[in-house]
Amino acid sequence: MNNIKKITIYFICCTSLFLGLLFDENSSGGAKIDHTYLIPFIENFSINFKNGFQLFIGQSFTLIHSPVFYLITGFFLKITQNILVVKILYLLLSCSIPYIFFFNY
Numbered sequence: 001m002n003n004i005k006k007i008t009i010y011f012i013c014c015t016s017l018f019l020g021l022l023f024d025e026n027s028s029g030g031a032k033i034d035h036t037y038l039i040p041f042i043e044n045f046s047i048n049f050k051n052g053f054q055l056f057i058g059q060s061f062t063l064i065h066s067p068v069f070y071l072i073t074g075f076f077l078k079i080t081q082n083i084l085v086v087k088i089l090y091l092l093l094s095c096s097i098p099y100i101f102f103f104n105y
Helices: 002-022 028-046 047-060 069-081 083-104
Strands: none
Touching: 002 083, 028 069, 028 083, 047 069, 069 083
């Protein structure tokens, strides 16, 4: 019974993240600012790796993500050409990691 409660809580939390994405929730205000600031870096990595990396190196003191984040996100953006799909894929990836650790423990 304890595992059923954990799985239920997990799915409720994941559902709340998807609903927040669907309704464009921005309760703290920081998510929208981060998204607006990071989009040029993601787009540059999706268009041209060299230019994206040069932009990253030029402003790396203001960024908190590693270049791997921009590479992965830029790769998905290049394939899908839609930032909403990239957000959904990133959310699915983020939700799957706790699920994997839960079943491996």
